Amino acid sequence: MTKDTEQVQEYINNEGQFCPFCEEGDIEAISPMMIMWEDREASQLVKCPTCGKIWRDEYRLQLYDFEEIDPDPMTPCKSSLGVPTLL
Numbered sequence: 001m002t003k004d005t006e007q008v009q010e011y012i013n014n015e016g017q018f019c020p021f022c023e024e025g026d027i028e029a030i031s032p033m034m035i036m037w038e039d040r041e042a043s044q045l046v047k048c049p050t051c052g053k054i055w056r057d058e059y060r061l062q063l064y065d066f067e068e069i070d071p072d073p074m075t076p077c078k079s080s081l082g083v084p085t086l087l
């Protein structure tokens with residue numbers, strides 16, 4: 001178990017609310033959520049203005065929520081994440 005692994009785990013435990021380098025809570029997303037549909041993975045660049053570090057939050061598909069949905073009026077879920085959609 002390296003220090004880096006602990007650092008990542010702590011960052012995840014804090015739900016990505018604090019800079020993993022200086023533990024400042026004043027961090028900000030500097031890119032839109034980018035989704036790689038092939039890998040079912042999403043990522044977003046985050047910057048800490050305090051120490052100037054930039055890193056990438058990575059998200060993976062964890063579960064699905066099932067409900068009866070009428071697919072006709074449904075907009076592609078990509079758009080709800082602010083990602084340009086190809087129609």
Ligand SMILES: [Zn+2]
Pocket residue numbers: 019020021022023024048049050051052053
């Ligand atoms: Zn920082």
